[in-house]
Amino acid sequence: MVSDRRPILLTNARVIDPSRDLDQTGDVLIADGVIKEAGKNIRSAGVPEGAEVIDCSDLVVAPGLVDMRAFIGEPGAEHRETLASASLAAAAGGVTTVVCQPETDPPIDDPATVDFVIRRARDTAIVHIHPMAALTKKLEGKEMTEFGLLRSAGAVAFTDGMKSVMNAQVFRRALIYAADFDALIVHHTEDTNLVGDGVMNEGEYAARLGLLGIPTASETIMLERDVRLVVETECRYHAACITCEASLEVLRRAKDKGLPVTASASINHVALNEIDIGSYRTFLKVSPPLRGEQDRQALVAAIKEGLLDAIVSDHNPQDVETKRLPFAEAASGAVGLETMLPVGLRLVHDGSLPLLQLIKALSTRPAELLGIQGGSLRANAQADVIVFDPDVPWVLNRATLKSRCNNSPFDEAKLTGRVLRTIVAGRTVYEYV
Amino acid sequence: MNIRTTAGFTLSQKHLLGIEGLSAGDITGLLDLSEEFVELNRRVEKKTATLRGRTQINLFFESSTRTQASFEIAGKRLGADVMNMSVASSSMRKGETLLDTAATLNAMHPDLIVVRHHASGAVELLSQKVECSVINAGDGAHEHPTQALLDALTIRRNKGELSRLTVAICGDIMHSRVARSNILLLNTMGTRVRVVAPTTLLPAHIERLGVEVHRDMREGLRGADIVMMLRLQRERMSGSLIPSSKEYFHYYGLDTTKLKFAKPDALVMHPGPMNRGVEIDSAVADGAQSLIQEQVEMGVAVRMAVLEALARNLPNA
Numbered sequence: 078m079v080s081d082r083r084p085i086l087l088t089n090a091r092v093i094d095p096s097r098d099l100d101q102t103g104d105v106l107i108a109d110g111v112i113k114e115a116g117k118n119i120r121s122a123g124v125p126e127g128a129e130v131i132d133c134s135d136l137v138v139a140p141g142l143v144d145m146r147a148f149i150g151e152p153g154a155e156h157r158e159t160l161a162s163a164s165l166a167a168a169a170g171g172v173t174t175v176v177c178q179p180e181t182d183p184p185i186d187d188p189a190t191v192d193f194v195i196r197r198a199r200d201t202a203i204v205h206i207h208p209m210a211a212l213t214k215k216l217e218g219k220e221m222t223e224f225g226l227l228r229s230a231g232a233v234a235f236t237d238g239m240k241s242v243m244n245a246q247v248f249r250r251a252l253i254y255a256a257d258f259d260a261l262i263v264h265h266t267e268d269t270n271l272v273g274d275g276v277m278n279e280g281e282y283a284a285r286l287g288l289l290g291i292p293t294a295s296e297t298i299m300l301e302r303d304v305r306l307v308v309e310t311e312c313r314y315h316a317a318c319i320t321c322e323a324s325l326e327v328l329r330r331a332k333d334k335g336l337p338v339t340a341s342a343s344i345n346h347v348a349l350n351e352i353d354i355g356s357y358r359t360f361l362k363v364s365p366p367l368r369g370e371q372d373r374q375a376l377v378a379a380i381k382e383g384l385l386d387a388i389v390s391d392h393n394p395q396d397v398e399t400k401r402l403p404f405a406e407a408a409s410g411a412v413g414l415e416t417m418l419p420v421g422l423r424l425v426h427d428g429s430l431p432l433l434q435l436i437k438a439l440s441t442r443p444a445e446l447l448g449i450q451g452g453s454l455r456a457n458a459q460a461d462v463i464v465f466d467p468d469v470p471w472v473l474n475r476a477t478l479k480s481r482c483n484n485s486p487f488d489e490a491k492l493t494g495r496v497l498r499t500i501v502a503g504r505t506v507y508e509y510v
Numbered sequence: 511m512n513i514r515t516t517a518g519f520t521l522s523q524k525h526l527l528g529i530e531g532l533s534a535g536d537i538t539g540l541l542d543l544s545e546e547f548v549e550l551n552r553r554v555e556k557k558t559a560t561l562r563g564r565t566q567i568n569l570f571f572e573s574s575t576r577t578q579a580s581f582e583i584a585g586k587r588l589g590a591d592v593m594n595m596s597v598a599s600s601s602m603r604k605g606e607t608l609l610d611t612a613a614t615l616n617a618m619h620p621d622l623i624v625v626r627h628h629a630s631g632a633v634e635l636l637s638q639k640v641e642c643s644v645i646n647a648g649d650g651a652h653e654h655p656t657q658a659l660l661d662a663l664t665i666r667r668n669k670g671e672l673s674r675l676t677v678a679i680c681g682d683i684m685h686s687r688v689a690r691s692n693i694l695l696l697n698t699m700g701t702r703v704r705v706v707a708p709t710t711l712l713p714a715h716i717e718r719l720g721v722e723v724h725r726d727m728r729e730g731l732r733g734a735d736i737v738m739m740l741r742l743q744r745e746r747m748s749g750s751l752i753p754s755s756k757e758y759f760h761y762y763g764l765d766t767t768k769l770k771f772a773k774p775d776a777l778v779m780h781p782g783p784m785n786r787g788v789e790i791d792s793a794v795a796d797g798a799q800s801l802i803q804e805q806v807e808m809g810v811a812v813r814m815a816v817l818e819a820l821a822r823n824l825p826n827a
Contacts, residue, residue: 279714280714280715281714281715281718281719283713283714284713284714284715284716284718284719285690285719286630286631286652287630287631287649287650287651287652287653287687287690288630288631288650288651288652289651290713290714292714356631356634357630357631357634357635401609401635402608402635403608403627403629403630403631403632403635403650404629404630404631405629405630405631405650406629
């Protein structure tokens, strides 16, 4: 299935390239690991010798997806996911670049561990994997990490993963120091005191299930605080996982002021709401929790208008031991690398999002924010390209997922659209057969 | 002895996991069946043979005196072999153990398992792992269906009906499975339901469950036919939700003064165990308007009715 580096010519495709606002029928020529040309009638220049010519009529060709937030168990929890298994899942989902989170064991908080992850990914993974490094040592929220050295080692941003830095002084100093290195700080915005023992969104549904609720204020207050600190530090800041309408208002004010603030939402929060939890389905327990339908719709509208920059998978493999528990005791997290695109296409099919905007949020914007290759079909761009059929219907069977864990909230969901080919640096790493 | 005048009644479900999902017909059927057991329980010869040969396991992950005793007596009077398993909550707190325990018990071929667990949804999770019928004896802050049924039976016997009444449920609604099950049952039966509590002890959007919300207890009790008090579950409170039990009793404790705001013939209920002087004054708890002892009596009858109704659906029944 994995081919050599013959040139690839994708013809008659609907070519989507958000980096040029391009959505038109045309061809894409890939050779030497880069895009040679993408546009109309490029075949008139002739087909390169030995090229693999693929007819992509009724199919979409787009830059591969760039996922800013995936939790991978290597090092430390390889039984849940390795860099290799995550990359297989990513390739099947059209994700050509995965940004892994530092919540590993040990955490990615020193240059040697960054180096380990990068080397290990290079040797075992079939897609690009970049690590984010910890924002604070041991993810404890007390002392900042070596931003300069970690960045030199290859960390693309700094975050404490699913943990929030509650100490405002620690966070303020980290922003001040990080600004000197032009580092990107990514933060999970939840006030842990307000979260308390809560396990799902506060509201009618939590009341019915007898579960303790988490108010949206837990997120909005932390985001407000962070924005306030960005005002004085001018540090590049990214809110990792926005879930509610009230947070979008905070985000809008920050952006209107021209602050270097950006944000993403997870595919789960964009596609699901609290009612999907149904009868205590722990696969739908995520952190922050799924919110109400009004919040979900607000997130979709914010992606359409570009207020929310990116959609992330928030891929978080959990096994039977951590999920087959009463809801309050089960771990948070859902796998998402393989389903992010088809689930995102729901929003295109129901008319709430143009395809170009979806791909922009899934690929082009994340690559821009992280300052990494990918997200574009411009000439000489790294050839990370996907071919997908946007209209084919299928039903997800979680047993067929390539991830080591199958805790998908979309098990047995009807999906429309699937990835047929994933090309990483000019090489086909996945083909749907 | 066969006293089945309601022999035709069956529940349409295999388990009793909650009041949610029961129809008014199901509830009336269970209450009618319970009435027969009330009569039986007052005789000298209290045993029947309807569950003879059946094995009933009472699996309690959370300590309980009256509910466990009530289920045990109910099962024994129906002729079942009853085994009690009280699982010390410290050694088996993990849900993994919950499912392991379920699988182990299932292999012993019980017919009925009665489960209490500290986590909402845990009983339903367990029910997915066993082949027998499961009865929820209380899961977290979710449901406690047999308590709501025994409360309904007590009300019906004293007031003659459930509809056209006003019931005020007072106290720690947030942490109370008794409140949830009662709200669901009383709404299904057309009863007017009020909840009375400080806002910190109310779940967000509780009004969407179809109840009137009162923060002032005197207003909440005005014209009520039934005053249902809840235990102030201090051990469940993770934060400081009320300033002190003294202030709580001042505003939300039921004493004779506050009770005067309810109808003159209003009756007082409490699921027990009571905190005298915290949510209820002894003069009220032991007074003429109190139904608290009758609730305990009805508990055995209701649990016999539930066990029998579910057993009628068992194979070879």
